[in-house]
Amino acid sequence: MKVTLTSVYSPYCFPTLLKSSSLSTLCRPFCSSALPSPPTCVKPQVPIFLRPPIYSNKLCDLNKWHDWAKGVAFSIGSTFVHSDNGPDSSILCRELKWLMEDAVEVPSLDDERVRMRIDIEELYCLWKQRVHERRPFQYVVGCEHWRDLVLSVQEGVLIPRPETELVVDFVSDVVSENEELKRGVWADLGTGSGALAISIGGVLGSGGGRVIATDLSPVAVAVAAYNVHRYCLQDKIELREGSWFEPLKDMEGKLAGLVSNPPYIPSKDISGLQAEVGRHEPRLALDGGIDGLHALLHLCDGAALLLKPGGFFAFETNGEQQCKALIDYMENNRRGSFCNLEIRADFARIQRFVIGFRQ
Amino acid sequence: MSCFVRTKRLSLFLVKLVGKSSLSPHILCSSSWFCCPRKTAPYCVPSSALLQIRFWAAASTSDGLTLQAILANNWSILDENDGDWKSHASAIARSIHLIKRRLQWDKLKPRLDMLSFQLNKADFWDDPMRAAKLSREHGSLLGKMKLVNALEQDLLDHIDLIKLARQDNDAHLESESLKALVNMRKNAKEKELEALLAGDQDSCSCYIEIQAGAGGTESMDWAAMVMQMYMSWAQRRRYKVTVVDEMPGEIAGIKRATIKVDGEFAFGYAKAEIGVHRLVRISPFDSNKRRHTSFAAVAVIPILGDGSTHVQINESDLRIERFRAGGAGGQHVNTTESAVRIVHIPTGVTATCQNERSQHQNKASAMAVLQSRLDQLELARQAQLNAQHTKSLTDITWGSQIRSYVLHPYRMVKDLRTNYEVSDPDSVLEGDLDGFILSYLSASLDKDDDA
Ligand SMILES: C[S@@+](CC[C@H](N)C(=O)[O-])C[C@H]1O[C@@H](n2cnc3c(N)ncnc32)[C@H](O)[C@@H]1O
Numbered sequence: 012m013k014v015t016l017t018s019v020y021s022p023y024c025f026p027t028l029l030k031s032s033s034l035s036t037l038c039r040p041f042c043s044s045a046l047p048s049p050p051t052c053v054k055p056q057v058p059i060f061l062r063p064p065i066y067s068n069k070l071c072d073l074n075k076w077h078d079w080a081k082g083v084a085f086s087i088g089s090t091f092v093h094s095d096n097g098p099d100s101s102i103l104c105r106e107l108k109w110l111m112e113d114a115v116e117v118p119s120l121d122d123e124r125v126r127m128r129i130d131i132e133e134l135y136c137l138w139k140q141r142v143h144e145r146r147p148f149q150y151v152v153g154c155e156h157w158r159d160l161v162l163s164v165q166e167g168v169l170i171p172r173p174e175t176e177l178v179v180d181f182v183s184d185v186v187s188e189n190e191e192l193k194r195g196v197w198a199d200l201g202t203g204s205g206a207l208a209i210s211i212g213g214v215l216g217s218g219g220g221r222v223i224a225t226d227l228s229p230v231a232v233a234v235a236a237y238n239v240h241r242y243c244l245q246d247k248i249e250l251r252e253g254s255w256f257e258p259l260k261d262m263e264g265k266l267a268g269l270v271s272n273p274p275y276i277p278s279k280d281i282s283g284l285q286a287e288v289g290r291h292e293p294r295l296a297l298d299g300g301i302d303g304l305h306a307l308l309h310l311c312d313g314a315a316l317l318l319k320p321g322g323f324f325a326f327e328t329n330g331e332q333q334c335k336a337l338i339d340y341m342e343n344n345r346r347g348s349f350c351n352l353e354i355r356a357d358f359a360r361i362q363r364f365v366i367g368f369r370q
Numbered sequence: 371m372s373c374f375v376r377t378k379r380l381s382l383f384l385v386k387l388v389g390k391s392s393l394s395p396h397i398l399c400s401s402s403w404f405c406c407p408r409k410t411a412p413y414c415v416p417s418s419a420l421l422q423i424r425f426w427a428a429a430s431t432s433d434g435l436t437l438q439a440i441l442a443n444n445w446s447i448l449d450e451n452d453g454d455w456k457s458h459a460s461a462i463a464r465s466i467h468l469i470k471r472r473l474q475w476d477k478l479k480p481r482l483d484m485l486s487f488q489l490n491k492a493d494f495w496d497d498p499m500r501a502a503k504l505s506r507e508h509g510s511l512l513g514k515m516k517l518v519n520a521l522e523q524d525l526l527d528h529i530d531l532i533k534l535a536r537q538d539n540d541a542h543l544e545s546e547s548l549k550a551l552v553n554m555r556k557n558a559k560e561k562e563l564e565a566l567l568a569g570d571q572d573s574c575s576c577y578i579e580i581q582a583g584a585g586g587t588e589s590m591d592w593a594a595m596v597m598q599m600y601m602s603w604a605q606r607r608r609y610k611v612t613v614v615d616e617m618p619g620e621i622a623g624i625k626r627a628t629i630k631v632d633g634e635f636a637f638g639y640a641k642a643e644i645g646v647h648r649l650v651r652i653s654p655f656d657s658n659k660r661r662h663t664s665f666a667a668v669a670v671i672p673i674l675g676d677g678s679t680h681v682q683i684n685e686s687d688l689r690i691e692r693f694r695a696g697g698a699g700g701q702h703v704n705t706t707e708s709a710v711r712i713v714h715i716p717t718g719v720t721a722t723c724q725n726e727r728s729q730h731q732n733k734a735s736a737m738a739v740l741q742s743r744l745d746q747l748e749l750a751r752q753a754q755l756n757a758q759h760t761k762s763l764t765d766i767t768w769g770s771q772i773r774s775y776v777l778h779p780y781r782m783v784k785d786l787r788t789n790y791e792v793s794d795p796d797s798v799l800e801g802d803l804d805g806f807i808l809s810y811l812s813a814s815l816d817k818d819d820d821a
Contacts, residue, residue: 106706158728160728285703329698330699357700358710
């Protein structure tokens, strides 16, 4: 089955006359189980901290909820740590503090009442979901703090990870030394919440550089669009819905840069994931096929085709093994396409990224 | 001051002008710009030039009373609410004298001369960094000098007024002037305290670091109390306080913590707290209700405002680490824990932050802490300072006890450096620390002076 989506978000996506045979294979989504239904209009949810403080509650009721929630958090101890490396009580308590920050308007109305962005009843529900159903905290509050951004997230969109923050540093280093790349067109493939695209949009500054962000998931595209709007970057960042390079047919040999954090977890590992991830985050965002390399290898091929000479790329991977496999693939199967290949570690010392340039 | 007194003041000014033919320069200095009355056209002389003239000419009242004379008279100082003008004048003179000592008045003039000389050199601005630093210092010294001179002048003017009022049998003027003198006495007392904070970094914001001593939960609980004490103290002073880093103890309290105190003179005051704080109490963690002694160490680091003193940090000298139990990371894990530790490899100095919601921001906060630590090291190196307040937590030996908080068998907090003590530990633990801080600051300054 072949997807041809001309997204409402991509005015520039005119059908290109294809002569390249390689593109037709590149455009095939490999994950057929995850085909989106026709682009229904997904309405992004508003994170709690952005909602108007329309509820007024008694301070003592809020305290009561807080004490109850704290008790629930403490009752967990390190049970989740032992079962699947999940959060312990101290992490849950910190989350509780942040939930309060997001839900309660400061300063309070007076000594007895506070203004809130959601009702107390709902707070009870949310905290039960957080602890008993292991619903990720970021879905509960509807946002994730990532670099200097606060990004809206919701079920169906991957919560951006701290590791990925480093990709922006790589790009920032590269463009600070190369004006041409700074003024060029960049792509973020599988943009999810739009985290990388938005940060890179910021890094490129006002010099004319722009970013095209793609995702196969309509929910991701809608949420990314919402976030792009929040940071007023709609003139710099264009969203296109579709599988990997399929919406980028017009960019062959033109990209100044390409970044991606594609799904890279080997399929067999999915069932053992921490509950917050395995039960709640979209499989489409995580499952990288048998060896986890499915999307990554596909991206290497596409990078060879779409990057212009001297163009930069950065991919996030599952770790040392995948990094080495990618380098091996690029040096042998794509001989002559890339140069200055490098493996970079994340802050936990895990070899996490492969970066390099188009020859 | 009432309009009435103001006209009297003017008349006093005229008396002085006419009555004494010599135009003593100190009269010219009450405002920052002075229009010389003897020139036909108004002719403005910047006050600094006049101030420098006046520095040498000791100010006096119309009948020749000077600050030195007032001090020498040793008039007894009574309470603010009673006492005659001599008591007030004497109190004010003491304050001015103290301020002068604290400002190192005798060294001020030569330093100012040296700076003026530099400022006037043609190539002064060739090194803009240095020029900016020197001209800032020049401005600041000049400001201080003006302030003290103005205080002195006001005192003498008030005395003149009172004497004049007595001569004229003007009871109203006399009581108004006396009131003004009392106000001045309060003002001078405040200035006296401010002069305690004349150090280079005193006006900076700062970090306060607290670390629990040996003794497990007991000490960790005490460290948390100490941290709370400083947070309350800072709030009372209307400083902005943020917890940068906090490592909780397993059962209670904290192992260590860093808080940031933002506001003018935060460092100047907080530096008085550096050292080991000792607590004696019946332990809430001991089922046998025995008495325990716990320790917590406190370090204070200034956050230097201007860029000129910042140490340049090389990105390649840093090792940035995430705290996290092993595991695959990346897409496998969803955690809200994004603590970061930065190690400056050449010096081994580290900084951590875990209180922000993104790793990026944790890193930025930790970098700020690291920057301050390195700046502090550099300052200490440059000046070969070995003063207390440049010590870091690791330098503070557990022997350098500065204060003892006893909750049992009696109740008392006592500063071991100044012997200042209070019998209400609760208020101290709630942040009422200014008594301790001020007494320490004056004692240490006066000690410097005598040395
Ligand atoms: C691991 S997430 C990364 C999201 C985001 N870039 C980040 O770093 O937070 C992978 C993303 O790839 C998207 N994706 C999966 N298969 C795709 C495909 N065939 N074409 C385009 N995007 C795809 C998923 O929807 C998901 O948003």
